[in-house]
Amino acid sequence: MNILGIETSCDETAAAVVNGGHIVRSSVVASQTAVHHPYGGVVPELASRKHLEVISQVVSEAVERAGISNNKLDAVAVTQGPGLIGALLVGFSFAKAYAYALNIPCVGVNHLEGHIHSVFLESDSPAFPFIALLVSGGHTGIYHVTSHTRCELLGQTRDDAAGEAFDKVAKMLGLGYPGGAVIEEISRKGDPYRIQFPRPYLDKADADFSFSGLKSAVRRYIETHDFKDHIPDVVAGFQEAVSDVLTFKLTQAAMSRQCSRIAVVGGVAANSRLREKVKASAAGKGLSVFIPSLAYCGDNAAMIAATGYHYLQAGHACGLTDDVYSKVPGSQLS
Ligand code: KG4
Numbered sequence: 352m353n354i355l356g357i358e359t360s361c362d363e364t365a366a367a368v369v370n371g372g373h374i375v376r377s378s379v380v381a382s383q384t385a386v387h388h389p390y391g392g393v394v395p396e397l398a399s400r401k402h403l404e405v406i407s408q409v410v411s412e413a414v415e416r417a418g419i420s421n422n423k424l425d426a427v428a429v430t431q432g433p434g435l436i437g438a439l440l441v442g443f444s445f446a447k448a449y450a451y452a453l454n455i456p457c458v459g460v461n462h463l464e465g466h467i468h469s470v471f472l473e474s475d476s477p478a479f480p481f482i483a484l485l486v487s488g489g490h491t492g493i494y495h496v497t498s499h500t501r502c503e504l505l506g507q508t509r510d511d512a513a514g515e516a517f518d519k520v521a522k523m524l525g526l527g528y529p530g531g532a533v534i535e536e537i538s539r540k541g542d543p544y545r546i547q548f549p550r551p552y553l554d555k556a557d558a559d560f561s562f563s564g565l566k567s568a569v570r571r572y573i574e575t576h577d578f579k580d581h582i583p584d585v586v587a588g589f590q591e592a593v594s595d596v597l598t599f600k601l602t603q604a605a606m607s608r609q610c611s612r613i614a615v616v617g618g619v620a621a622n623s624r625l626r627e628k629v630k631a632s633a634a635g636k637g638l639s640v641f642i643p644s645l646a647y648c649g650d651n652a653a654m655i656a657a658t659g660y661h662y663l664q665a666g667h668a669c670g671l672t673d674d675v676y677s678k679v680p681g682s683q684l685s
């Protein structure tokens with residue numbers, strides 16, 4: 352079954368063709384970083400306009416690179432939410448129209464479940480159940496995943512998402528947007544132990560996070576120190592603190608659920624310090640680790656197609672009047 356995936360929830364216009372829920376035939380991602388860079392964050396109105404400009408071309412490229420024709424597509428899977436409403440609407444409307452024209456089903460996908468499914472795009476993927484740490488620009492949470500369509504939220508951030516904290520710290524230091532990759536790069540030249548930023552573990556027993564205190568600690572440091580000659584040490588210290596907390600909470604959740612498999616997904620999963628720390632901690636505890644390759648950590652449409660496959664198998668599909676959502680009230684995946 353060949354599924355065309357489409358993703359436009361934030362600032363990436365992406366399309367992919369995935370076979371059987373895990374074999375990626377093509378994955379195209381058009382990033383809008385250059386559009387938002389001057390503003391230090393995503394400008395929703397500009398994001399929608401840019402999606403509109405490029406979506407048709409991105410989808411054609413994905414189908415072409417997959418080496419198939421449109422009549423070999425069996426379904427379309429598209430991000431329905433959560434995300435920026437205007438941005439989501441571009442992809443969702445396009446997907447419904449595309450599927451209607453080809454007379455194939457269209458299925459709406461939750462973006463967060465999409466990230467969790469990114470681990471199934473790799474040849475070595477986890478069996479159920481597993482504990483997933485989802486760390487992106489908009490969300491940070493730990494989930495107990497029991498099937499392709501079921502997961503339970505064990506804990507989440509009470510304030511900023513981990514990626515958001517990276518972006519804000521980069522912004523306060525004038526390092527540009529998006530901050531995660533820049534901080535990782537600059538940290539390579541820094542000493543992660545020179546400045547001891549707080550590790551906000553909150554109540555040590557639960558799986559909740561808080562990053563706003565850590566972000567404020569960085570702000571206080573730069574307001575009270577002549578930091579300009581050691582920016583790499585500042586960002587390396589910050590990255591170390593975030594990585595320590597995420598690693599601790601993830602492995603602790605796995606131990607308390609007696610689950611031997613853990614996964615890290617979302618844009619921040621691209622961070623090599625976090626990847627190293629999770630792997631080292633897991634090795635000491637006998638846990639198996641699953642982290643997608645860099646291409647599938649950030650927003651992409653292959654993960655959306657992979658998720659859509661399982662929802663279609665379970666009998667889901669959306670109608671022409673279905674709409675996008677920015678958040679689902681009461682949902683664990685918003
Ligand atoms: O999953 P994603 O592409 O989009 C959302 O769903 O939010 O995640 C984007 C986030 C941004 O906050 C970005 O700064 C962060 O992922 N990020 C990183 C790295 N690459 C991207 N954070 C830390 N280290 C990285 N290498």
Ligand code: ZN
Nearest residue numbers: 466487649650
């Ligand atoms: Zn995302």
